[in-house]
Amino acid sequence: MACALVTGGVRRIGRAIAQELASLGYDLAIHYHSSSASAERLRVQIQSQGRTCKIYQANLERDRDILNLLARVKADFQDLEVLVNNASIFEPATIKNTEMELFDRHLAVNLKAPFFLIRDFARFVGTGNIINIIDTRMSKNDYTYAAYTLAKKSLADLTSMAALELAPDIRVNGIAPGFILAPEGASQDYLDKLKQKLPMCQQGNVKQICQAMIYLLENDFVTGQLLFVDGGQHL
Numbered sequence: 342m343a344c345a346l347v348t349g350g351v352r353r354i355g356r357a358i359a360q361e362l363a364s365l366g367y368d369l370a371i372h373y374h375s376s377s378a379s380a381e382r383l384r385v386q387i388q389s390q391g392r393t394c395k396i397y398q399a400n401l402e403r404d405r406d407i408l409n410l411l412a413r414v415k416a417d418f419q420d421l422e423v424l425v426n427n428a429s430i431f432e433p434a435t436i437k438n439t440e441m442e443l444f445d446r447h448l449a450v451n452l453k454a455p456f457f458l459i460r461d462f463a464r465f466v467g468t469g470n471i472i473n474i475i476d477t478r479m480s481k482n483d484y485t486y487a488a489y490t491l492a493k494k495s496l497a498d499l500t501s502m503a504a505l506e507l508a509p510d511i512r513v514n515g516i517a518p519g520f521i522l523a524p525e526g527a528s529q530d531y532l533d534k535l536k537q538k539l540p541m542c543q544q545g546n547v548k549q550i551c552q553a554m555i556y557l558l559e560n561d562f563v564t565g566q567l568l569f570v571d572g573g574q575h576l
């Protein structure tokens with residue numbers, strides 16, 4: 342069976358995506374940054390499902406780590422077919438309060454890494470599917486997460502640009518989640534208020550993100566799409 346690479350794939354949404362791909366029959370190349378114990382547990386769990394699974398540590402703030410990742414995976418899995426750019430940094434700062442270090446980290450992990458992983462997928466794999474995990478915030482101008490939001494806006498544009506350049510061999514699509522998993526440490530009060538602001542008045546879940554991914558993987562006439570899975574938040 343073909344292999345899928347998921348960045349930031351051992352916790353939260355990335356973990357659900359990796360598990361879903363394993364149950365669809367893919368072998369898994371799972372990237373992580375700091376969650377080594379979770380990565381090892383997930384590797385064992387996916388292998389017990391009868392799939393091959395390897396884990397790859399990389400700090401996607403570093404150019405060298407970005408540039409090595411796809412080559413490392415391709416050396417182990419000649420049949421790499423899917424790339425899911427999921428890893429992300431999400432830290433608040435208005436423009437006024439943004440230090441260059443925070444800006445650079447957000448742009449590196451949330452835009453530069455996906456850009457060069459897409460490039461290397463095109464160079465070294467040549468056919469298949471790429472899915473970029475974006476954010477419904479890309480449709481607004483939330484200056485309280487200025488660097489994050491700008492990186493995700495650019496990732497949405499990169500999705501369209503890459504879809505055009507890489508067709509017909511590689512389809513490139515995006516998923517824009519809304520409120521799926523609360524930031525760690527968020528209070529119940531904050532979460533309840535957030536839900537009430539959404540048209541669908543509810544929190545989403547990782548299953549809905551996986552359903553979007555399956556649709557994008559299976560429908561081979563769809564490329565350059567950004568699928569909002571956000572309870573109408575972008576409206």
Ligand SMILES: NC(=O)c1ccc[n+]([C@@H]2O[C@H](COP(=O)([O-])OP(=O)(O)OC[C@H]3O[C@@H](n4cnc5c(N)ncnc54)[C@H](OP(=O)(O)O)[C@@H]3O)[C@@H](O)[C@H]2O)c1
Nearest residue numbers: 349353354373374375376400401427428429476518521522
């Ligand atoms: N949570 C939501 O409701 C929501 C809403 C909208 C959009 N999204 C998007 O959906 C995706 C997943 O969301 P999430 O909340 O599950 O993500 P998350 O927990 O904030 O981060 C995902 C992973 O990114 C990895 N990462 C962080 N810094 C890194 C670095 N310097 N180098 C390499 N990897 C790094 C981490 O890996 P380690 O754990 O190994 O360090 C982490 O597990 C993200 O792209 C996010 O922007 C999520």
